[in-house]
Amino acid sequence: MQSRFKAKKQRILEQLNVPNAEYQDLSPKGSVDEPIRELIDDINMVEGLVTTSSCSGRMSVFLEGQKKSTTIGELEPDNVVSRAGPGGKGGGSWLYISHTQTALPGQVAASYFTSLFSLQRPDGEGDSTRTVQSRHIHLKFEPMILHILTSSLDHSQHVLNAALNAGFRESGAVSLSTKDGDITNPMVAVRSTGYSFDSIIGYHNDHGQNIALVDENHIRMLVEIANERFKINIDRISRFRSLLLEQYRPQAPKLGKTDWEDPDARKRRKREEGLARQRAITAEHTAVSPTTQTKSNEESDLASVLHNDSSKL
Incomplete structure (x- = not known):
């Protein structure tokens, strides 16, 4: 294995081995998601692989951010305020994040999810404050995404085969070659967008209020859909783990299969x-x-x- 890859992997593993109370990363949660902690540990046991970033899948409620104008006191060209995208880049704030299914109340409550997501019902006049410049509030479901650094093209092919066969159809690899012909360390992104969704459920008005645009039943329906998508997500994660580690069975004793034969x-x-x-x-x-x-x-x-x-x- 190349010394460069070994050095990178060593640094990453040292960071992951920090106690949970002290660990901190760049994600909103600030740590590795518990639903895929075991998967990440298993992958990092393989000599030619190391995980660099991950999200186990999540349902979130996100308020778009607003970019500052280029000149103090002025708006962007055409007097349009530039807004950050719903992914969180460029500002904004997370009103709710869950990496597991969200509990549903036994009975339909008048404002259960409205309160849970820090929304307010319009008071009659509130809805008239929404304009094209208003920042929208999104309820989204996003499947697992996992970035894996590999030591060779062969290793990256193993990861891609497992990802595609497990249902992560939008997976791909970068850095497959270099201009000078040096050995490369391909990065593989394991992902699928086919069962993600993004729905606008509210907006932020000029008075600093998060106003709901849909009723409680509509929000509950979206949460129920997200909970079903979590089941699909967990199933695909399980298949990916089995398919990937099957290719490295001699190096992955955690599978519990000791009867491997050459x-x-x-x-x-x-x-x-x-x-x-x-x-x-x-x-x-x-x-x-x-x-x-x-x-x-x-x-x-x-x-x-x-x-x-x-x-x-």
Whole structure:
């Protein structure tokens, strides 16, 4: 393995091994998501792989941010305020984040999710404050995304095969080659956008209020959809883990499969077992007792005599 890759992996593992109370990263949560902590540990056990960033999948409620104008006291060209995208870059704030299914109240409450997501119902006049410059509030579901640094093209191919077969159809790799022909360390992104969704449920008005644009039943429906998507997400994560570690089974004892056998050794064993069975069958046919053989001859002679006597009648 290249020394450059080993050095990178060592630095990453040192950071991940920091106690949870002290660990901090650039994500809103600030730490590795618990639903994929075991997956990350398993991947990092493989010599040629190391995870660099991850999200186990989440449902979030996000308020768009607003970029500052280029000149103090002035708006962007055409008097349009530039807004940050719903992904969080450029500002904004997270009103709610969950990496697991969100609990649903037993009965439909008038304002359960409205309160949970820090929204307010319009008071009649509030809705008139919404303009094209208003910052919108999004309820989103995003599946797992995982970035894995690999030590070679072969390793990156193993990761891609597992990801695509597990249902992460938008997975891909970068840094597959270099201009000077040096050995590269491809980065593989494991991801799928096919079952993500983004729905606007409110806006931020000029009075600093987060106003709901949809009713409680509509928000509950979106949460129920997100909970179903979590089930799909967990299933695909499980398949990806199995498919990936299957390719590194000798290096991944956490799979619990200790009966792995080298393909060549298996061929030799099967061939020897087949020869042994053939020898046993041959021995069974040849090991006929003399008494049985004699009795068979006597029965044959008696049958011949009876045949001859009956022909004279």
